[in-house]
Amino acid sequence: MKYMHGAGYDTSAAVTLQEKFVALAEGRNSSWLAGLFASHPPSPERVANNRAVLAEFPPGGELGETRYRAHMAALFEDLEAYELADEARRNVDRNSVRALRLIDQAIAQQPRESLFYGIRGDILASQGRHNDAVWSYDDAIERNPDYFGHYLGRGLSRDTLGDRRMARADLAASNSLLPTPFASFKLGGYALADGQRTEAKRLFEAASQASGDVGTAARTAFVSLDVEDEPWNYLEVKPVFEDGQVAVEVSNTSGYDLMDIVVRVHVEINGESFYRRVDLSDLASGYYDVLESGIHYRAEDEVKARTRVLEAAPGW
Numbered sequence: 001m002k003y004m005h006g007a008g009y010d011t012s013a014a015v016t017l018q019e020k021f022v023a024l025a026e027g028r029n030s031s032w033l034a035g036l037f038a039s040h041p042p043s044p045e046r047v048a049n050n051r052a053v054l055a056e057f058p059p060g061g062e063l064g065e066t067r068y069r070a071h072m073a074a075l076f077e078d079l080e081a082y083e084l085a086d087e088a089r090r091n092v093d094r095n096s097v098r099a100l101r102l103i104d105q106a107i108a109q110q111p112r113e114s115l116f117y118g119i120r121g122d123i124l125a126s127q128g129r130h131n132d133a134v135w136s137y138d139d140a141i142e143r144n145p146d147y148f149g150h151y152l153g154r155g156l157s158r159d160t161l162g163d164r165r166m167a168r169a170d171l172a173a174s175n176s177l178l179p180t181p182f183a184s185f186k187l188g189g190y191a192l193a194d195g196q197r198t199e200a201k202r203l204f205e206a207a208s209q210a211s212g213d214v215g216t217a218a219r220t221a222f223v224s225l226d227v228e229d230e231p232w233n234y235l236e237v238k239p240v241f242e243d244g245q246v247a248v249e250v251s252n253t254s255g256y257d258l259m260d261i262v263v264r265v266h267v268e269i270n271g272e273s274f275y276r277r278v279d280l281s282d283l284a285s286g287y288y289d290v291l292e293s294g295i296h297y298r299a300e301d302e303v304k305a306r307t308r309v310l311e312a313a314p315g316w
Helices: 003-007 012-027 031-035 044-053 065-091 094-108 116-127 128-142 148-161 164-177 181-193 196-209 213-228
Strands: 235-242 245-252 258-269 272-283 287-298 303-314
Touching: 003 012, 012 044, 031 128, 065 094, 065 116, 065 245, 094 116, 116 148, 128 148, 128 235, 148 164, 148 181, 181 213, 196 213, 213 303, 235 258, 235 272, 235 303, 245 258, 245 303, 258 287
Parallel strands: none
Antiparallel strands: 235 245, 245 287, 258 272, 258 303
16 A cells, blocks of 8 residues: 555555455355465455555545556457357357357457457357358468467368368467367377378377377377387286296286287296297287297206287277
């Protein structure tokens, strides 16, 4: 209040503000207030303290209402347009015809707002009018080329239209502005189709961190590639010595069904090496199997054995 008074502002505003904070806190209708004032919660005591300070710094200065309204005039003027846009967004799924009418009204009132054209593109895409949607996203990007959502929407519409090259460029632009699981998943599919296996894995792994259907699909896509590249990460194998023969226990703890499993067995019997490859056609997640290697030994032999997974493939 000291600095308010020195700057020529009306110090009574500090009292009014604290009174409003107390009213909001009592109403319990504003969770942001609790976070904002976690260390200094509003209270009648603070209001009383501010009133006492008025004696030292009396009211009567400037409230700044005129300047505030002058600066906010454009936003107040466009308020109805933004309310129309919010209502349009809420109606995209339940009544897209009404949503389109509402967003067109918003654009008529404020044709400079890029988000309105993006919402219009979303509505048209939901109606299957992807060519028209692309035009709307074009308008949005022209007004704001730095918002990821416009590129994402246009990329998905272009993908639906079969314009793979342009769709990929849009999704890459979207991800460069703000990486999203959905764009990463789609880009991973493009990379895989072009034979860019390493890039596809990177993108699928990034998308796999998401929850929901996209995350599940991305994890499955990543594992389907990675299990072929590094199968030893998905299976546990160890030698087992049974009835004079070296066997191999194979356990699938990956969480995925696997197939076409190949394990190499290296056995040393009295210093002499023997190698075998043992195959397993499939192994469900959570199960194990024991495979015979065909390498036999006698009770008095000194036997050492090592095993390693060489190959595996997704079993879905």
